[in-house]
Amino acid sequence: xxxxxxxxxxxxxxxxxxxxxxxxxxxxxxxxxxxxxxxxxxxxxxxxxxxxxxxxxxxxxxxxxxxxxxxxxxxxxxxxxxxxxxxxxxxxxxxxxx
Amino acid sequence: xxxxxxxxxxxxxxxxxxxxxxxxxxxxxxxxxxxxxxxxxxxxxxxxxxxxxxxxxxxxxxxxxxxxxxxxxxxxxxxxxxxxxxxxxxxxxxxxxxxxxxxxxxxxxxxxxxxxxxxxxxxxxxxxxxxxxxxxxxxxxxxxxxxxxxxxxxxxxxxxxxxxxxxxxxxxxxxxxxxxxxxxxxxxxxxxxxxxxxxxxxxxxxxxxxxxxxxxxxxxxxxxxxxxxxxxxxxxxxxxxxxxxxxxxxxxxxxxxxxxxxxxxxxxxxxxxxxxxxxxxxxxxxxxxxxxxxxxxxxxxxxxxxxxxxxxxxxxxxxxxxxxxxxxxxxxxxxxxxxxxxxxxxxxxxxxxxxxxxxxxxxxxxxxxxxxxxxxxxxxxxxxxxxxxxxxxxxxxxxxxxxxxxxxxxxxxxxxxxxxxxxxxxxxxxxxxxxxxxxxxxxxxxxxxxxxxxxxxxxxxxxxxxxxxxxxxxxxxxxxxxxxxxxxxxxxxxxxxxxxxxxxxxxxxxxxxxxxxxxxxxxxxxxxxxxxxxxxxxxxxxxxxxxxxxxxxxxxxxxxxxxxxxxxxxxxxxxxxxxxxxxxxxxxxxxxxxxxxxxxxxxxxxxxxxxxxxxxxxxxxxxxxxxxxxxxxxxxxxxxxxxxxxxxxxxxxxxx
Numbered sequence: 001x002x003x004x005x006x007x008x009x010x011x012x013x014x015x016x017x018x019x020x021x022x023x024x025x026x027x028x029x030x031x032x033x034x035x036x037x038x039x040x041x042x043x044x045x046x047x048x049x050x051x052x053x054x055x056x057x058x059x060x061x062x063x064x065x066x067x068x069x070x071x072x073x074x075x076x077x078x079x080x081x082x083x084x085x086x087x088x089x090x091x092x093x094x095x096x097x098x
Numbered sequence: 099x100x101x102x103x104x105x106x107x108x109x110x111x112x113x114x115x116x117x118x119x120x121x122x123x124x125x126x127x128x129x130x131x132x133x134x135x136x137x138x139x140x141x142x143x144x145x146x147x148x149x150x151x152x153x154x155x156x157x158x159x160x161x162x163x164x165x166x167x168x169x170x171x172x173x174x175x176x177x178x179x180x181x182x183x184x185x186x187x188x189x190x191x192x193x194x195x196x197x198x199x200x201x202x203x204x205x206x207x208x209x210x211x212x213x214x215x216x217x218x219x220x221x222x223x224x225x226x227x228x229x230x231x232x233x234x235x236x237x238x239x240x241x242x243x244x245x246x247x248x249x250x251x252x253x254x255x256x257x258x259x260x261x262x263x264x265x266x267x268x269x270x271x272x273x274x275x276x277x278x279x280x281x282x283x284x285x286x287x288x289x290x291x292x293x294x295x296x297x298x299x300x301x302x303x304x305x306x307x308x309x310x311x312x313x314x315x316x317x318x319x320x321x322x323x324x325x326x327x328x329x330x331x332x333x334x335x336x337x338x339x340x341x342x343x344x345x346x347x348x349x350x351x352x353x354x355x356x357x358x359x360x361x362x363x364x365x366x367x368x369x370x371x372x373x374x375x376x377x378x379x380x381x382x383x384x385x386x387x388x389x390x391x392x393x394x395x396x397x398x399x400x401x402x403x404x405x406x407x408x409x410x411x412x413x414x415x416x417x418x419x420x421x422x423x424x425x426x427x428x429x430x431x432x433x434x435x436x437x438x439x440x441x442x443x444x445x446x447x448x449x450x451x452x453x454x455x456x457x458x459x460x461x462x463x464x465x466x467x468x469x470x471x472x473x474x475x476x477x478x479x480x481x482x483x484x485x486x487x488x489x490x491x492x493x494x495x496x497x498x499x500x501x502x503x504x505x506x507x508x509x510x511x512x513x514x515x516x517x518x519x520x521x522x523x524x525x526x527x528x529x530x531x532x533x534x535x536x537x538x539x540x541x542x543x544x545x546x547x548x549x550x551x552x553x554x555x556x557x558x559x560x561x562x563x564x565x566x567x568x569x570x571x572x573x574x575x576x577x578x579x580x581x582x583x584x585x586x587x588x589x590x591x592x593x594x595x596x597x598x599x600x601x602x603x604x605x606x607x608x609x610x611x612x613x614x615x616x617x618x619x620x621x622x623x624x625x626x627x628x629x630x631x632x633x634x635x636x637x638x639x640x641x642x643x644x645x646x647x648x649x650x651x652x653x654x655x656x657x658x659x660x661x662x663x664x665x666x667x668x669x670x671x672x673x674x675x676x677x678x679x680x681x682x683x684x685x686x687x688x689x690x691x692x693x694x695x696x697x698x699x700x701x702x703x704x705x706x707x708x709x710x711x712x713x714x715x716x717x718x719x720x721x722x723x724x725x726x727x728x729x730x731x732x733x734x735x736x737x738x739x740x741x742x743x744x745x746x747x748x749x750x751x752x753x754x
Contacts, residue, residue, distance in 0.1 A: 056299065087542075
């Protein structure tokens with residue numbers, strides 16, 4: 001599961017409709033969302049780690065801000081702030097229908 | 099600063115923290131930032147013994163406290179978010195808790211340290227620890243912050259829900275520490291949960307929810323102050339501008355504020371040397387004491403104000419919470435080198451000294467990132483290169499020379515710093531790329547805790563811990579080399595008869611010193627390596643300096659100083675600039691021509707002339723392989739670049 005492609009594409013602009021559910025990295029800033037799938041099964045030994053960090057199905061999540069060039073980004077999940085790169089966030093599917 | 103002095107005294111005797119055989123052992127488990135270390139410090143009163151786990155490079159802290167007339171051993175485990183390891187540090191925690199770590203006994207009792215403001219997430223770790231079926235006690239930290247941010251937590255409720263003892267602790271303010279001590283003393287009677295927490299994700303969620311409900315948990319509101327500060331400090335434009343300003347201020351403070359203190363240290367050692375000169379009647383003993391020991395130690399001690407100031411600033415930035423913000427802003431740039439934001443902190447520390455920089459790689463969860471950062475770190479312009487650069491640039495261009503409005507000396511200095519930083523990133527990228535040929539990429543995640551006001555005590559402790567390691571490592575090595583060098587430069591001894599026979603005027607002290615040096619063991623070494631360095635324009639005396647500087651860069655200045663002082667004790671710098679080849683094809687020509695100085699500068703940019711760095715690298719990687727690779731590649735790079743630069747400058751200036 002080597003992530004070889006460059007994380008170049010910036011998140012979709014607010015005008016274009018974001019598919020729902022979408023990848024966590026595509027979430028607009030400040031819109032509350034819910035995790036529908038953590039989707040990192042099979043990439044042991046890291047599979048459990050996102051769960052340990054609070055990224056579990058059903059958890060509320062919000063994108064707080066992005067770093068200057070768009071990556072990484074800070075998310076609020078389970079009441080604390082954590083920074084993830086788009087490469088990790090992409091695997092997590094979220095919905096804005098709470 | 100009285101705090102730091104107190105800490106210093108406590109750290110004086112490592113024997114105070116010796117591990118007591120047969121005493122009950124307690125391990126502190128918890129995620130990074132949960133406050134484990136401040137609880138550990140408060141419990142053991144700083145009588146901790148630090149070292150490594152057997153066979154690996156993960157740092158280990160063990161301390162002892164007395165309660166109910168008995169000694170208790172406490173171990174501060176590396177921080178982890180879960181017991182499914184993703185890094186060497188976490189592997190240690192998992193192995194140790196399962197009794198699979200050879201040479202380390204299974205702890206009798208476990209204290210899980212959890213942060214009340216991240217309770218929801220922390221219960222995952224608690225559930226994993228509970229499933230180990232060991233005696234477990236929970237220490238809840240940051241309950242004060244939880245309350246100020248509008249949250250609440252009922253400790254007795256949490257205790258009932260989990261079925262294990264829970265203690266409220268605020269390590270920095272020592273709240274709850276006596277209670278925790280008493281609790282640990284009674285570890286045999288700790289209650290245990292009736293059932294193991296579930297493993298199935300859905301059931302685990304339900305378990306967590308039920309615990310939160312039973313302990314009447316209300317999560318903390320997002321910290322308003324942190325939000326406001328972050329809106330500025332992490333702003334794409336302002337945040338970046340402030341980051342650059344912080345970095346500029348960082349180096350300004352290190353270099354300008356430390357200067358007067360460094361002057362004081364220099365004056366003190368000068369006074370000490372004069373004292374030796376005046377009171378020690380035996381000339382060789384006076385030389386050994388004055389030039390080698392006082393001179394050698396002085397050469398290192400002069401950097402202490404700078405190093406301590408740097409550690410003070412780093413621990414301040416770390417304690418406040420700015421370091422992870424800086425890592426967040428720099429992550430994208432660092433990812434170009436295949437690294438992550440946190441590696442930036444390690445590389446930045448290396449501007450002061452590669453030793454703490456390499457030690458700072460411990461914060462990187464990925465072993466590959468650690469190695470890559472370590473391979474690049476020694477190329478960052480450390481403070482030991484600074485005196486060498488100052489000396490050489492001073493000989494290369496005059497202070498009046500200008501490029502436009504800028505002083506040429508300053509421009510060259512900046513270019514050297516820039517060259518070092520770019521090379522460090524490139525080196526890290528190459529190492530990372532080679533290592534990443536196969537295997538999984540480590541995911542990147544980094545907690546962003548709220549801004550906090552750290553206590554003076556914790557700042558000073560962190561500063562002292564890092565400085566102490568630097569002092570011990572460098573002090574011994576540099577002192578040893580200067581003594582050896584002094585011996586090599588002054589032996590074999592020559593009798594007056596021998597001197598007269600060689601046509602030396604024994605009444606002329608300068609002539610005698612020159613003769614002794616020309617026929618010393620060091621001179622033989624300098625001449626022996628001449629074929630290697632001749633293409634770079636170095637003569638045998640420069641070679642002595644370069645060979646000596648392999649132990650520590652700053653000895654180059656001291657060595658050239660010793661050599662030049664032999665020629666003209668009253669004005670060594672003039673003697674150095676006017677130094678000519680003594681023999682060979684270039685006899686009579688000046689040694690320090692522009693191409694040679696430029697080659698020397700570039701050689702010092704790249705060569706790994708620092709035994710402290712080599713030994714720290716060995717300690718951190720656990721093998722000689724990496725320091726050997728680093729030394730090898732850096733020497734080849736140094737020689738090659740110096741050769742190219744020598745040729746180019748010679749062409750440009752017409753001095754072949």
